[in-house]
Amino acid sequence: MAILKVARMGHPVLRAKARALDRAEIGSPRVQQLIDDMIETMFEYRGVGLAAPQVHEGLRLFVASLDEEGASGADGEPVAVLNPEIVAAGSEAIEDWEGCLSIPDIRGRVARPRTVRVRALGRKGERIELDAKDFPARVIQHEYDHLDGVLFLDRMKSFQSLTFLDEHARYWTKD
Numbered sequence: 001m002a003i004l005k006v007a008r009m010g011h012p013v014l015r016a017k018a019r020a021l022d023r024a025e026i027g028s029p030r031v032q033q034l035i036d037d038m039i040e041t042m043f044e045y046r047g048v049g050l051a052a053p054q055v056h057e058g059l060r061l062f063v064a065s066l067d068e069e070g071a072s073g074a075d076g077e078p079v080a081v082l083n084p085e086i087v088a089a090g091s092e093a094i095e096d097w098e099g100c101l102s103i104p105d106i107r108g109r110v111a112r113p114r115t116v117r118v119r120a121l122g123r124k125g126e127r128i129e130l131d132a133k134d135f136p137a138r139v140i141q142h143e144y145d146h147l148d149g150v151l152f153l154d155r156m157k158s159f160q161s162l163t164f165l166d167e168h169a170r171y172w173t174k175d
């Protein structure tokens with residue numbers, strides 16, 4: 001296990017479209033090790049999700065902690081989501097705070113669909129389906145965006161809510 005270096009905004013890998021994993025490579029030691037390292041890295045930096053491009057790997061893969069209520073298919077352990085497809089998103093959008101390990105110490109409000117359904121492969125190549133709402137749905141959409149080179153700033157309708165972490169804690173955590 002290893003803690004990986006996280007790419008910060010400005011690194012081109014964060015703006016590239018990641019490629020799908022071949023079925024044959026999913027079981028490889030390299031990919032399995034990458035998944036373990038991504039989970040360790042996510043925990044180390046207290047993230048709730050981490051996508052492969054954030055650790056300089058242009059693969060359609062992310063890990064996420066979806067253990068809050070509202071994500072069926074999650075069992076408390078971090079999930080590895082490979083080659084995800086968003087197959088449905090709710091029409092209701094809600095706005096909430098987001099941050100990103102690649103954009104350190106910044107928070108901003110982003111409107112996203114409240115519910116999302118994702119089909120993907122798990123870390124053993126098994127088919128998985130996640131039905132998520134509220135916070136886990138937000139995490140999934142944020143991480144999915146990373147696979148297409150999209151950052152949460154791109155999703156903000158206005159930058160008025162952009163705030164540094166200290167100021168966020170001081171002025172904006174009571175809502």
Ligand code: NI
Nearest residue numbers: 099100101102
């Ligand atoms: Ni992010």
